[in-house]
Amino acid sequence: MSELTSSTINFDLNPLFALFSSFLLAFSYVSSLYIKSTKEGRNHPMTIKIRFLAVTTSCVLATPFLYLLSNSDPKGHTLWEWLGLRSRGLVLGGTLPLLLTMILFCGPLVQRYDAGVFEIYRDMNYWKTSLSNIYWIRNHIMGPVSEEFLFRACLMPLMVPTFGWKAAVCFCPIFFGLAHFHHMLQKIQFEGLEFKTAFFQSAFQFCYTTTFGAYCAYIFVRTGHLLGPILCHSFCNHMGLPDINEVLNEDDFDKKARAICFYLLGPVLFFMLLKPLTTPVLFSNDVYYQYL
Template sequence: MILFLGPLMQLSMDCPCDLADGLKVVLAPRSWARCLTDMRWLRNQVIAPLTEELVFRACMLPMLAPCMGLGPAVFTCPLFFGVAHFHHIIEQLRFRQSSVGNIFLSAAFQFSYTAVFGAYTAFLFIRTGHLIGPVLCHSFCNYMGFPAVCAALEHPQRRPLLAGYALGVGLFLLLLQPLTDPKLYGSLPLCVLLERAGDSEAPLCS
């Protein structure tokens, strides 16, 4: 979440309601009831994060890692994850939402950032040994979407906003290793699997 410090600041700056009103909306049972009856919300915030992390992290990583090692698996698994999002091309072409060139350009961009995101959640899964972190991260990122950097550059409060973006990236990089230290999370199933396979030198496991 700290990586999205800039986008969160941008969201709060552009939101017409103040913090107290926003919290009331977020905590209101009626708001949650409305979300739970919205199939698109359920797909994006619950079903997709849970199923995709289960398939691409919890199932695929343990199959790839013993064959190629943890490092290559972390970067190979997200490629399948990125390709799995190509179905959006069919949807956009069917409904003619844009030109063919723009659709394929958008798909290539989406493949790139979903692959990077997949590598990050694979890293989280390996380092923590739990699926809950990747699932929550996936759900949050689905809600936030890709940061609107261009809008931030043209924002009336551009300087503090860009400072927030930079601070978020800096804190993310600074805290990534210590907050995912395997010593904090106990036994790591994937690392145990690799040890049994004879690979006890996996750097991500320590």
């Protein structure tokens, strides 16, 4: 155990082997959800608890698996550093990516402010209720932590040294997007949707989860920290997809104009600040810096 935590390693893998290993890790995560079948859907509390245990086990086993794939290198880094679990630059590694994501969502945030939603966040009872709600925990804590750990922290060390950071940012998220296709079974079996409808809904989900995955992969390789992608994932789960129709159907002209303005301003500022706010030196990112 001490060797696993303190040895310096590198990943120098055959490209096909790196892809196959990445597939195995992604498959282990998704398949773990179905090891113990239940008659209830994915939103039943018992199903959620079983899946908590399943994905936790999958993530724990992924750590020694990665170590076995690595090779010893005195000039390398520890496994925890490859996984983005390090203390140097941690505060900025969490706050700047989250700030960047909030800038992208400033349109929806303005909508929520105008609707008075921010008042709820000031109520301690909201947080107490949320932290005791298993659905909230799944969407805001367990889901983001387990998915970002496996699909970013575990896959990027395999892909970046082998294919380069740009290819890794493009290809790693495909595993993440495909992993969400299993929701199609839920839609057919428990929601009664036809195959065609369920497929197209899942295909749409694949598109936005893959896009989001590319963003988190970019954040991970630029900052060298796992905390940033986790916080961004949790925030995006909380916000959901922007509701453009709500903006267009707003009766109050001032609120409508303000929302539209911030909907346009948000993406512009986001792309302007994306590179400066993820400069590797800000986060003491000497793990992935050599590949950038």
